[in-house]
Amino acid sequence: MQKKFRSTGFFRIAPAALLALCFLQGCSVLRPSEEPSADEATETASTSGALAFTLDVRSENGSVARHLERHLEIQRFNRFPDLRDTEFNRLMAEAETNARSLLAALGYFNPQLSLHVEDTPAGSEAPRKVVIEVEPGAQSVVQSVNIGFAEPMNSDPQGQRQRARVERGWSLKQDDVFTQSDWDSAKNAGLRVLQRDRYPTARIESSQARVDADAEKVDLRIGYDPGEAYRFGALELQGNERYDAQGIRNIARIPTGTDYSEEALLDAQQRLASSGYFDAAFLMLDTENSDPQNATVIAQLREAKYQKVVFGVGLSTDAGPRLSIDHIHNKLWPLGWRAVSQIAVDAKSQQLATQWTAMPRESGWAWFTGAQLERAEVGDYTANSFMLTAGRTQSTGHIDRRYFLQYDFSRTEGSDTPGSSSSLLGSYSWTGRYFNNKTNPSSGYGVGWELGAGYTLTPEREPFLRGRARWLQFVPLGERNEAGRRSRLAVRAEAGAIVADSGTQMPLSLLFLTGGDTTVRGYAFESIGTRAFDDRLYGGRYLTVGSLEWQRPMTLFGNSSDWEHAVFVDAGSVSDDNAETSVYTGVGTGIRWRSPVGPLQADIAYGLKLEQFRLHLRMGFNF
Structure with missing residues (x-):
């Protein structure tokens, strides 16, 4: 016996059409003198209380029985106590056809079905019971x-x-x-x-x-x-009036002349949306009025106002409660650059900072400058610091590049402190991100490094080199679950070094400290350093951090979920002499929730060095 099943567009829109129809007929009334139509019965059934019948699907295959009980059309009419026999017989006749269709959708094309009606004892919730006995057979x-x-x-x-x-x-x-x-x-x-x-x-x-x-x-x-093969053409801006059109095109960086890619289009849309110049940005390829070999990309934009003030309140396990005020000016006189200034206060620091960035050139490079004034607890010291930086930055595809000149000054408070120092540093940094997802990655890797050369200016002039590198990789493990997700290992490593004469005094802001939510869990934020001055915590010249974490999707009540469980071990050290390195290790476990904006993480870690537990909370993914 041969049967053919052809898919059509009807089955994709029928559920939505039925739902709309149900809402439109919500005010219909079933008249006693008329037999109910299917649509009228459906609506009246939702408001009637007494049961006309119950449904009992019997099968050795429990999942098949539950599927039929949930989806059989006859269930829609079980709350009509005055259902006429002719209408009930019609529903029974249709029930077998409906059951066979539902079973066919599960791959059971040769089932054995038996339908009959049983009277129920007096006092039952319904006067009769519809019984369907099912032998589904083997799945095709x-x-x-x-x-x-x-x-x-x-x-x-x-x-x-x-x-x-x-x-x-x-x-x-x-x-x-x-x-x-x-x-x-x-x-x-x-x-x-x-x-x-x-x-x-x-x-x-x-x-x-x-x-x-x-x-x-x-x-x-x-x-x-497949239709025609498309290539990107020019970008057409709609809704842009305040800001330089060429600069906006340079931010979007549509790869004109290359093959169409949805990923490239979404990346361009994300760059415009996150640039700060627009409250909303939507990009689409014009496939109706464009040459496929030079298809116009239409950007529908809603501009942001020139200025905006943002108030922020937060809480972290590293720094406690936090209050911030951000002022944003998208076209600050006289340069016309975008300026983001911030005042931020938490339990450990008070900071005033500003960053000015120009519109990017056609090459993608953009000038920037910034300044920061901060008073913060650094190790066992309270330090006042000032930083001034200027350079150029570029973000293309998966890669960010930056080169800059930076002036640093820091002074520690109190007696028996390192005092003040300053330096001038020229650096180049490169970061590559090759993850499968920007907000919730489950595979791929990221690598970044920074290398600079500079001079200390006070208390003496000495040359130095400063470098830092970091790496993160997700390694999928095992088979995919019902939701298509797999367990994985997250492997993280970081290293930093300052090469200078042993007597050279460096600004505190350039030295290394570690520990906290994103480095070595089980220890407080930046609580791992050296003991160079009077056995008090201070930054060091050498940094090493490593982490191994197993992340496993969780199943709740037999169903896949957006929750994950993690087990991890972190280790790190900071020193001034690699021969005298003390390693701090933390082990622990935690849960993750895959939110739309990134993972929400809660970890409990045990610091082996201090023999204490510590809670770590973190939101979002950054590399």
Whole structure:
């Protein structure tokens, strides 16, 4: 026996249409002299109290029974105590067809069904019971998969590579159990592979699941029509009046002339949205009125006002309660640069800072300058510091670059302190981020480094070198769960060094301290350093930090969730002499919630050196 099931657009819109129809008919009234229509019965059922019948689905397969009880259409009419026999008989006749359709969607194409009605004892919640006995049989499996593509994809070398990605990533493979939901997911996933790169107008031209119910086999056939291959053209701005149009295009950096990429379009949209010049930014490719080889990108923008003041209140386990006031000016006279100034106060520091940044050039490079005045607890000292910096910065794709000249001055308060010192430092930094997700990564890596050369200015003039490097990698482990997520290892390492004469006094802001939520858990923020002055905590010239963390998705009540469990070990040290290094180790466990803006983390860690527990809370992902 051969049966054919063809997917159509109707099944994608029918649930929404039914819901809308139900709302539109919410005021209908069932008249005693008329038999209820299906739609009228549905609405009146939600308001009636007494039960006309109950439904009992019996099967050795409990999941099948629960699925039918939840989705059978006859359930919609069980609260009509005056349901007429003719209407009830019609519902019973339709119930078998409905049950077979629901079972077919689960891959059971040859079930044995038995429907009958039983009278219930007096005093029961309903006068009768509809009983459906089900022997679903074996689930059908996929016998073959045929994926076809229309021209010009087959003759285009780049299109062939994309075709290979669709075939390689096809999720419903030979010998897999067939279900309608898996079939729909596989088709749509293949379509998304095409639409993400080069073929934004791709569509499913045809699809067919050919079922041999007797043999319990399904042959799948799908044809994709990729449409035209698109290339990025010029960026058209809509809604921009206050700010320099070319500067805005330089921020977006649409790769004109290259193949269309959804990722590149979303990255450009994110750069505009996070630039501070706009309250909203939405980018789309014009596929209706543009040449596919030079397709216009339309940016729909809602400009931000020139000035804005933001008040912030926060709490962290490292620095306690925090209050901040930010003032933002998007076109500050006389340079017209964007200026972000902040006053911030917490339990350990008071800070006044400002950062001015110009619109980027066509190359992506932008000038910046900034200043910071701070009074803070640094180790066992209270230090007053001042920093002035100026340079250029560039952010392209996954890579950030920056070179700058920086002046630092610091002075410690009280007697028996290192006193004051100052320096001038020229540095270059490079950061590459290659994660699969910008806010909640589960694989990939990031690497960054900074190298500078400078001179101390006071109390004496001495040359020095300063370098710092960091690395983070996520290593997936095991099989994916129902939500497509896997366990992973998060491996983190950081190292820093200052090379100078042993008697050279460095500004406190350039020395290294570690410990806290993002470094060595189990210890307070920047509580790991040297004991160079009167056995009091002070910054050091050499830094090493390492961390190994196992992250595992959690299952709640048998279902996948956005929660994860983590077990970790951190270690770090700060010293002035590598031969006299003391390693601080922390071990612990914690939970993670994958929020839309990044992971929310709560960790409890035990510092082996101090033999104490410490709670660490953190929000978001940064590298």
